[in-house]
Amino acid sequence: MPSDLPAYALAPPRSLYVHIPFCESKCSYCAFNSVGREHTPSGQISAYVDALIRELTELRIHQPLETIYIGGGTPSILDRSSWNRLAEAILRHAPLEAKAEWTVEMNPGTLHDAKLRDYRSVGVTRISLGAQSLDPLILRSLERIHSPEDVFRAVDRIVEEGFPSFNLDLIYGLPGQGLQSFESDLDALLALDPPHLALYNLQFEDGTTLSLQRLGGHVEEEREEVQIAMFTSACERTAAHGLLQYEISNFALPGHRARHNEVYWENAPYFGIGAGAWGCVGGVRYRNVCSADRYIKRIEAGESPRDENDVLDRDALFLESLVVMLRHVNGIDKSLMEERFGSGCLDESIPLFQRWIASGWMHWRDGRWALTQAGQLVSDSLFLELLP
Amino acid sequence: MSESNEKTARIRNFCIIAHIDHGKSTLADRIMEITGTVDERKRRDQLLDDMDLERERGITIKAKAVEIHWEKDGIPYVMHLIDTPGHVDFSYEVSRSMAACEGAVLLVDAAQGVEAQTAANTWLAVDSDLEIIPVLNKVDLPVARPDEVAMEIESVLGLPAEEVMHISAKTGKGVAELLDRVVERIPPPSGDPESELQALIFDSVFDDYRGVIVYVRIVNGRVKKRDRIRMLGAHKAYEVLELGKFRPDMVAVEELAAGEVGYLICNIKTIHDVKIGDTVTHQKTEVEALPGYEEPIPYVYCGLYPSNPGDYENLRAALDKLHLNDASFNFEPETSDALGFGFRAGFLGLLHMEIVQERLERESGIDLVQTPPNVTYELQTTDNREFLIDSPSKFPDDGTVKEIREPIAEVNMIVPSTSIGAIMRLCEDRRGVYIKTEYLGTERVLLHYEIPLSEIIFDFYDKLKSSTKGYGTMDYHVKEYRAANLVKLRVLVNGTDVDALSMIVHRDESTRKGRQLLIKLKKEIPRHLFEIPLQAAIGGKIIARENIRAMRKNVTAKCYGGDITRKRKLLEKQKEGKRRMKSVGNVEIPQSAFFAALKLDRDE
Ligand SMILES: Nc1nc2c(ncn2[C@@H]2O[C@H](COP(=O)(O)OP(=O)(O)OP(=O)(O)O)[C@@H](O)[C@H]2O)c(=O)[nH]1
Ligand code: SF4
Ligand SMILES: [Mg+2]
Numbered sequence: 001m002p003s004d005l006p007a008y009a010l011a012p013p014r015s016l017y018v019h020i021p022f023c024e025s026k027c028s029y030c031a032f033n034s035v036g037r038e039h040t041p042s043g044q045i046s047a048y049v050d051a052l053i054r055e056l057t058e059l060r061i062h063q064p065l066e067t068i069y070i071g072g073g074t075p076s077i078l079d080r081s082s083w084n085r086l087a088e089a090i091l092r093h094a095p096l097e098a099k100a101e102w103t104v105e106m107n108p109g110t111l112h113d114a115k116l117r118d119y120r121s122v123g124v125t126r127i128s129l130g131a132q133s134l135d136p137l138i139l140r141s142l143e144r145i146h147s148p149e150d151v152f153r154a155v156d157r158i159v160e161e162g163f164p165s166f167n168l169d170l171i172y173g174l175p176g177q178g179l180q181s182f183e184s185d186l187d188a189l190l191a192l193d194p195p196h197l198a199l200y201n202l203q204f205e206d207g208t209t210l211s212l213q214r215l216g217g218h219v220e221e222e223r224e225e226v227q228i229a230m231f232t233s234a235c236e237r238t239a240a241h242g243l244l245q246y247e248i249s250n251f252a253l254p255g256h257r258a259r260h261n262e263v264y265w266e267n268a269p270y271f272g273i274g275a276g277a278w279g280c281v282g283g284v285r286y287r288n289v290c291s292a293d294r295y296i297k298r299i300e301a302g303e304s305p306r307d308e309n310d311v312l313d314r315d316a317l318f319l320e321s322l323v324v325m326l327r328h329v330n331g332i333d334k335s336l337m338e339e340r341f342g343s344g345c346l347d348e349s350i351p352l353f354q355r356w357i358a359s360g361w362m363h364w365r366d367g368r369w370a371l372t373q374a375g376q377l378v379s380d381s382l383f384l385e386l387l388p
Numbered sequence: 389m390s391e392s393n394e395k396t397a398r399i400r401n402f403c404i405i406a407h408i409d410h411g412k413s414t415l416a417d418r419i420m421e422i423t424g425t426v427d428e429r430k431r432r433d434q435l436l437d438d439m440d441l442e443r444e445r446g447i448t449i450k451a452k453a454v455e456i457h458w459e460k461d462g463i464p465y466v467m468h469l470i471d472t473p474g475h476v477d478f479s480y481e482v483s484r485s486m487a488a489c490e491g492a493v494l495l496v497d498a499a500q501g502v503e504a505q506t507a508a509n510t511w512l513a514v515d516s517d518l519e520i521i522p523v524l525n526k527v528d529l530p531v532a533r534p535d536e537v538a539m540e541i542e543s544v545l546g547l548p549a550e551e552v553m554h555i556s557a558k559t560g561k562g563v564a565e566l567l568d569r570v571v572e573r574i575p576p577p578s579g580d581p582e583s584e585l586q587a588l589i590f591d592s593v594f595d596d597y598r599g600v601i602v603y604v605r606i607v608n609g610r611v612k613k614r615d616r617i618r619m620l621g622a623h624k625a626y627e628v629l630e631l632g633k634f635r636p637d638m639v640a641v642e643e644l645a646a647g648e649v650g651y652l653i654c655n656i657k658t659i660h661d662v663k664i665g666d667t668v669t670h671q672k673t674e675v676e677a678l679p680g681y682e683e684p685i686p687y688v689y690c691g692l693y694p695s696n697p698g699d700y701e702n703l704r705a706a707l708d709k710l711h712l713n714d715a716s717f718n719f720e721p722e723t724s725d726a727l728g729f730g731f732r733a734g735f736l737g738l739l740h741m742e743i744v745q746e747r748l749e750r751e752s753g754i755d756l757v758q759t760p761p762n763v764t765y766e767l768q769t770t771d772n773r774e775f776l777i778d779s780p781s782k783f784p785d786d787g788t789v790k791e792i793r794e795p796i797a798e799v800n801m802i803v804p805s806t807s808i809g810a811i812m813r814l815c816e817d818r819r820g821v822y823i824k825t826e827y828l829g830t831e832r833v834l835l836h837y838e839i840p841l842s843e844i845i846f847d848f849y850d851k852l853k854s855s856t857k858g859y860g861t862m863d864y865h866v867k868e869y870r871a872a873n874l875v876k877l878r879v880l881v882n883g884t885d886v887d888a889l890s891m892i893v894h895r896d897e898s899t900r901k902g903r904q905l906l907i908k909l910k911k912e913i914p915r916h917l918f919e920i921p922l923q924a925a926i927g928g929k930i931i932a933r934e935n936i937r938a939m940r941k942n943v944t945a946k947c948y949g950g951d952i953t954r955k956r957k958l959l960e961k962q963k964e965g966k967r968r969m970k971s972v973g974n975v976e977i978p979q980s981a982f983f984a985a986l987k988l989d990r991d992e
Contacts, residue, residue: 017949200945200946201943201945202945203944203945203946224940224941225940227941228940228941231941248943248944248945248947249945249946261948264947264948264949264952265947267952270949272949277949278949278950278953279949280949285950285952285953287950287953310953316956319956319959320952320955320956323947323952323955323956323959324947324952327947359917376943377940377941377942377943378917378939378940378941378942378943379942379943379944380942380943380944381917381939381942383955383959384959384962384963384966386959387959387960387963
């Protein structure tokens, strides 16, 4: 019964997320919903794309979309015919605005000139490339399928193909990485002039090989001081290249922010399709079944693929909004929050914010509360204090 | 003999006593089975252990009465059997049960032999003038050694070996013969149904709808529905709305007469009107009070605080209710600088404390913070005043203490002869004083020691078990208070004295314990956004310090799509965890930290 939600949360979504749950092979740190080729029966990917198309068709999207994000997994694993069927269905059933952003994630190890050309020709505007590291040893230990050279080659091709924007992913805090090697990787990537950089702190996710390795004492978490140094150094180096931090883990040249991701950080609605995909429509954040097989079966049987529904109430939406907004440099826009949740909605938070300001974790500027760099680093501890 | 006296002559009341796990509850199952007391479909193992905690832990915590019917030589008998717990912490349940019986079935595991609690319970039964029927249980086990164990029963307990019965509570072998023996050997109750009503309250329980339900053994006279009754200790009259028997569920009857065991429901809403051991009689009748029970003396105390200060009154109500069902713990309000308003509660031992705390949380739904337990101490001040303290925070800091005395326990341990050396070392480590050794055959010995209670209540039993490959057993009771060189160790967290963490320790061990305690606390208290100094002090002198470093990085890398739901749920869960912590100054201290003191190992 999400009727007490502010209007914006109930508005028709203007964004679409499409999940491709397949990879060449599984990386050791990865907890995304994806499986390697060895666990993917032949023909499944093609059947999966058919199911995706059917789920998309049944969304009956009327309003033009502002962003599309095809993520995974490894979307670039789709062969050309599967891709073309999917792209065609998107163009037919998901009307795009003139200036829409359309991102496809790509693994440098799956680079394929013709595929890149296909992406560009249907209107993909942005490639997100998982570089992660430029150290061959680390790449191997993470069980990545690519070399540092693959990264450089992929960037060259992306630029040549004329994509208006692209992103590079980089991980810091990897076991054995060290500050210096991280800085030189970062410099090398910045030398490629990426318009956008996502810089992720390594997380030991439950159930991953890496977590097991840590439990077994085979790898160790990097010391806290070093990780902090990596983060602060990264903020300085990116800024020197004109890439400004706009979310805890994201940096962009002006005009190159990931608009799709900003939808998440505004806690605004969006469609999600595919196995394990999350969506947020009509005040319900839902998740589809994770297994590709079960997803296909449900769709083929004409059943809903949804497996979990998080029915948001006003309090939940309010809390989430504070969290995602504080992760963003825009911070909490006082008047926007009051417009959405009523005037005085922040009254109880303000004394807390004042304490944070005094501790150097937050600043108040132009009608917004935003976290400082020190505040970002301990943001999870701070968020806990937002709860009543 | 009048008809009603004849009826009394055909009653037998007995309890089943034994060391823990020797099969009391299983025997009760078999007895209920062959007497047709319980429907087949309701049967399950250890049926009388009906509390969740009892089933989870596989031990009996509460004594339970059940009425059974048995015919011998064509004559029908009514018997009340009481299944008792075996653990030393619950021996108050055993002694109360004995007061409602004329005899006891003493079970001894035919493989394990006589254990410390076997002996302790036998002496209790002898003191209560009960007719004892010694029985070897588990004779079905291939490792059973019935002849040897029968000899142990004779030599240790003084009960003739040839009279020892052989049964298996598991297979049912010998159980019918045992019931016949009960009829023959245990005398009928001596009470007179025609005289004035005297009923002993041996237990009670609070029911939200029906008020206090009183469990009684009718000693003399009879009680019927709609009778007006009173408790001698309460000066208030009640009407009996329902009365009945345990079969083993409560079954209403019209009348209970001398010798019988049953329950009374009188819509009693004032919990304090009912006292275990009190005597029930009719409203207008004057009778003498029955002997009742000796109040057990708790020697182990801890603080119980609601995690949420708003639950203080609920906690009081929950304690009152639970106390009705377990009179062996006591409590009174206490205030802690660190924890606010709560209660100081006394227990018969550590397991008892754990069970009470769990029952409180389960039965009332209140989250508790419990402070580390301590024993009681006697103090003498410089102006020669004497008092008893039940909490280290009541220990005067001003140097006015002239002498401090601690409780000394007489400890009996039955251990394999091969581990005597290890056990003696353990006892010496714990400041024990050797008294004597008795040999039980060639393989086992009974060791007598006097050991400060504070040294045995925490991990002594575990150490005894591990030094004897699990074969050692022990029993103890407090003998007296003795002077010792003890000091109070205080703990400061972020500069604030956390009274709930202070402890009384032997001076020779104070520095080591202080250091160890801080190291444990450092592990238990989560890092905060600021640095937290920890200090241990004796008097004004800091004897140890540690620092909990400030948390400088705690950040999630990705927050897209479904991560938002996950993040919110995680925050809600973490917040719940935080609510269970106590905030002292501005430091959140988890319950586990209050228990760190318990785990100070001398080997570290
Ligand atoms: N083999 C065998 N096992 C038995 C027999 N009697 C009891 N047991 C087992 O011994 C264990 C303990 O039995 P309980 O009846 O719970 O013992 P208890 O004396 O009531 O234990 P507490 O109430 O905790 O003191 C259980 O696993 C029983 O199944 C028997 O005659 N033979
Ligand atoms: S390629 Fe990406 S999604 Fe696939 S396993 Fe590696 S990290 Fe996970
Ligand atoms: Mg039992």
